[in-house]
Amino acid sequence: MSSAKKIGLVCFLAFCVSQIPCVSKAEGLSAYAIAKKSDEALNRSTDTKASMLMRLLDKDGSARERHLDSYAKKYPNGERKSLLVFSSPADVKGTSFLSWMSKGKEDMQWLYLPSIGKVRQIGASDKGRSFLGSDFSYYDMSSKDVDDLVYSFVKEEVFEGVPCYVIESRPGRIKVYGKMVSWIRKDNFLPVKMDIFDMDGQYLKQGRFGKIQTISGIPTATHLEMRMAKDGSSSTIDLGNVKYDTGISDSVFTQRNMQK
Amino acid sequence: MKAPRTLIAGAVIAFCLAAASLAGAYEFAAGKSDHSIDGYLEGLAVGAVHEGTPTEHPTGIVSLQGKSSFGDMAALKFTLRGVQDGTVLHPDERWRFQDYRSIYQNRNPYFRFDEAYVDLYAEKGDLRIGIQKFSWGRLDEINPTDVLNFQDLTNPFVFDSNERKIGVPAIKGKLYSNVADLELAWIPRYVPYRLPMPDERWVPLVLKVPESVQLPMAPGAIPVASTVVPLTGVYEDVDMPAYTLADSEVGVKLSRAFGRSEVSVSYFHGIDPMPVFALPTDLAVTVLSNSPPLAALSAAVTLKPELLTMDMFGADFSTTTGNFTFRGEGAFYKDKHYQREAQSVLAGMFGPGPQQEAFLATLQALLASAPPGTSTVTHLEPSAIEEKNSAKYGLGLDYVIGDITLSGQVIQEYIFNYSDDNPVLFNKHGTDTMVTLGYRHQLLKNTLEIDLDGTWGIEYRQYLLNPSVAYSVTDNFKVTLAALVLGGESDSLFGQYDDNDEVYVKARYSF
Numbered sequence: 001m002s003s004a005k006k007i008g009l010v011c012f013l014a015f016c017v018s019q020i021p022c023v024s025k026a027e028g029l030s031a032y033a034i035a036k037k038s039d040e041a042l043n044r045s046t047d048t049k050a051s052m053l054m055r056l057l058d059k060d061g062s063a064r065e066r067h068l069d070s071y072a073k074k075y076p077n078g079e080r081k082s083l084l085v086f087s088s089p090a091d092v093k094g095t096s097f098l099s100w101m102s103k104g105k106e107d108m109q110w111l112y113l114p115s116i117g118k119v120r121q122i123g124a125s126d127k128g129r130s131f132l133g134s135d136f137s138y139y140d141m142s143s144k145d146v147d148d149l150v151y152s153f154v155k156e157e158v159f160e161g162v163p164c165y166v167i168e169s170r171p172g173r174i175k176v177y178g179k180m181v182s183w184i185r186k187d188n189f190l191p192v193k194m195d196i197f198d199m200d201g202q203y204l205k206q207g208r209f210g211k212i213q214t215i216s217g218i219p220t221a222t223h224l225e226m227r228m229a230k231d232g233s234s235s236t237i238d239l240g241n242v243k244y245d246t247g248i249s250d251s252v253f254t255q256r257n258m259q260k
Numbered sequence: 261m262k263a264p265r266t267l268i269a270g271a272v273i274a275f276c277l278a279a280a281s282l283a284g285a286y287e288f289a290a291g292k293s294d295h296s297i298d299g300y301l302e303g304l305a306v307g308a309v310h311e312g313t314p315t316e317h318p319t320g321i322v323s324l325q326g327k328s329s330f331g332d333m334a335a336l337k338f339t340l341r342g343v344q345d346g347t348v349l350h351p352d353e354r355w356r357f358q359d360y361r362s363i364y365q366n367r368n369p370y371f372r373f374d375e376a377y378v379d380l381y382a383e384k385g386d387l388r389i390g391i392q393k394f395s396w397g398r399l400d401e402i403n404p405t406d407v408l409n410f411q412d413l414t415n416p417f418v419f420d421s422n423e424r425k426i427g428v429p430a431i432k433g434k435l436y437s438n439v440a441d442l443e444l445a446w447i448p449r450y451v452p453y454r455l456p457m458p459d460e461r462w463v464p465l466v467l468k469v470p471e472s473v474q475l476p477m478a479p480g481a482i483p484v485a486s487t488v489v490p491l492t493g494v495y496e497d498v499d500m501p502a503y504t505l506a507d508s509e510v511g512v513k514l515s516r517a518f519g520r521s522e523v524s525v526s527y528f529h530g531i532d533p534m535p536v537f538a539l540p541t542d543l544a545v546t547v548l549s550n551s552p553p554l555a556a557l558s559a560a561v562t563l564k565p566e567l568l569t570m571d572m573f574g575a576d577f578s579t580t581t582g583n584f585t586f587r588g589e590g591a592f593y594k595d596k597h598y599q600r601e602a603q604s605v606l607a608g609m610f611g612p613g614p615q616q617e618a619f620l621a622t623l624q625a626l627l628a629s630a631p632p633g634t635s636t637v638t639h640l641e642p643s644a645i646e647e648k649n650s651a652k653y654g655l656g657l658d659y660v661i662g663d664i665t666l667s668g669q670v671i672q673e674y675i676f677n678y679s680d681d682n683p684v685l686f687n688k689h690g691t692d693t694m695v696t697l698g699y700r701h702q703l704l705k706n707t708l709e710i711d712l713d714g715t716w717g718i719e720y721r722q723y724l725l726n727p728s729v730a731y732s733v734t735d736n737f738k739v740t741l742a743a744l745v746l747g748g749e750s751d752s753l754f755g756q757y758d759d760n761d762e763v764y765v766k767a768r769y770s771f
Contacts, residue, residue, distance in 0.1 A: 056705050058705075064705070064707070064732075064734075065735060066735075088735070089735035090298050090299075090300065090770035090771055091736070091768070091770040106520075106580075106581070106582070108520060108580070109580075115420075115422060115423075116395060116420075116422050117393055117395040118395040120398075121522055121578045121579070121580055122580065122658070122660070123582060123583045123584050123585045123658065123659075124580065124582060124583065128662075129660075129663060130663060132706065133702065133704075133705035133706025134705065233705075256386070256436060256441075260335065260379070
């Protein structure tokens with residue numbers, strides 16, 4: 001049964017993560033409009049592939065690493081598909097996770113474990129749970145529907161020398177966090193920081209998004225960090241070999257491909 | 261039956277060839293190759309809870325996985341396993357690679373290729389040629405439809421079912437379409453299961469010859485010193501089937517998705533994976549005296565593995581809703597084979613009927629004419645195997661909440677037209693029901709994992725408990741502390757190992 005233990009692995013891709021923005025009005029933009037622009041900034045490409053290095057850091061500085069290759073594609077009907085393939089540590093090498101996300105529907109997910117030699121269909125699972133044991137949650141790692149959150153404008157602020165909008169988002173259909181406060185750059189609408197609160201309103205963790213590179217004309221945050229408020233542990237993700245719009249075949253996002 | 265089997269095997273080969281050609285021309289993508297080798301070293305130390313049980317020394321395993329990918333068109337993969345097997349008590353001096361024709365392989369240390377195959381990929385089909393493992397079905401550990409590989413049962417509980425599987429030389433073709441995916445497997449040569457030697461820790465009940473058998477006759481009814489006949493066991497290895505098309509095995513599986521549900525139907529024709537044995541017996545009669553007439557009896561029972569064919573018609577499904585995953589799997593077996601209980605088989609040899617009459621006639625003639633000390637041997641062929649149609653089916657449910665995964669399964673086997681006059685092993689009154697429950701909790705950023713797995717057999721009140729705690733000291737080094745607790749009626753699957761409770765430690769370094 002050692003196999004199923006990795007059912008906890010998972011989901012996907014890039015932090016194409018949509019961070020969310022706000023409401024009232026800032027320079028003529030509503031919070032929702034800022035959120036929408038941020039989502040567009042994060043999802044300008046039709047497909048993305050990248051290698052990911054995830055580091056799990058304890059408070060004492062000790063680190064564990066996971067290497068993954070990620071593939072993601074969005075479709076005109078709003079559907080998004082992603083595939084994660086683990087290349088290290090050695091005992092999970094070859095493990096892959098496939099996810100199909102359709103607007104308004106439950107995600108469909110499959111896990112391939114080389115140790116059992118077959119693909120298992122798995123439930124959408126609790127999105128608030130830890131992603132690979134890291135401080136990121138499955139929710140943090142998944143694309144989000146901008147329309148599923150409710151936004152309000154907080155303020156404008158210069159963060160680390162960069163003018164930002166600060167907006168607050170609260171959950172809609174999917175309730176994972178109580179609220180998220182996001183700092184969105186005014187110049188390219190990329191998020192740079194996010195304070196996350198639990199359902200009781202307690203400060204839970206903080207996300208940072210940095211090392212922005214322009215790849216194929218698309219500004220991309222290639223370093224993400226999530227730090228827990230409670231124990232000071234943190235996790236980082238560094239992206240490498242990011243490539244946009246390479247025409248990833250639909251066949252990549254299949255059970256067949258997971259087993260290759 | 262030879263002709264239809266030849267036709268089926270021929271059709272499968274034709275399919276595999278057609279799949280390769282229909283799927284598209286194969287091209288080597290030069291300059292896009294990728295090669296890797298990784299693996300692990302594992303140590304296993306066992307501490308027996310009960311004294312007096314067969315020893316299990318520490319086991320060491322080295323596993324190497326190699327992969328060479330050639331663009332998107334082909335890949336070569338192998339898994340080579342080297343084992344210093346702690347369960348082997350009397351290693352022999354044979355060639356260190358395990359072979360594909362023996363049930364008893366007590367070479368130690370040994371090597372074997374778990375898998376070694378080439379994959380050819382095309383747009384709408386794949387072809388896999390070589391030593392490989394199949395994984396059919398959707399239940400965990402107990403898969404009614406997963407009958408293409410036989411198992412290494414020399415250490416049946418510490419390793420999971422995929423590790424126990426023995427790779428078979430085979431050709432597998434898969435075709436993908438919008439309607440359904442079709443998989444065809446052809447196994448040209450049967451590869452037998454592997455069993456422990458008779459004095460080893462995990463020797464199964466089926467290999468235990470009773471010390472004696474009680475003749476079903478009243479004392480004094482026949483002129484023998486004792487109606488309790490001492491028995492000795494003789495172990496034969498398997499008599500492999502001919503290397504012909506007609507003796508090959510075939511499997512077919514058709515799969516497709518319906519919304520959130522996935523469904524497969526499958527068929528297999530080949531050797532029954534259940535180890536069953538004929539029990540030919542040589543009964544020795546020794547004259548002790550002529551007046552009064554008195555003889556002594558003893559018998560040598562040969563355990564002769566029988567390879568018998570069966571057909572399997574299977575189906576399985578899985579579907580999800582929310583955090584739940586539902587799984588189901590069932591199979592109907594035509595002409596499946598079950599081992600009868602040795603005691604009843606051997607006692608039955610002397611029961612009323614032609615065999616008893618022949619035996620008594622031989623005994624009387626011998627006592628009338630042969631001097632004391634004279635022995636004669638009578639060869640008997642009792643019916644030790646029951647051929648029945650049966651079904652095995654089960655349902656499973658997984659639930660994930662946070663870092664905890666809960667799972668449960670109910671699996672039942674039912675033998676049609678079962679008769680209590682001919683009891684078989686592991687199926688009380690023709691039915692065997694298992695309930696499995698699993699609890700898994702990952703802690704400390706997935707470095708600590710607590711597992712509680714249990715299986716209960718209802719009819720035999722048997723159980724297997726396997727709690728474990730695994731800690732990843734580093735990303736590459738994991739230590740597992742676990743226990744096996746087995747019990748139940750002595751003639752049950754788990755109960756036969758009632759004295760084999762143990763704690764064990766596994767340490768694995770992956771590279």
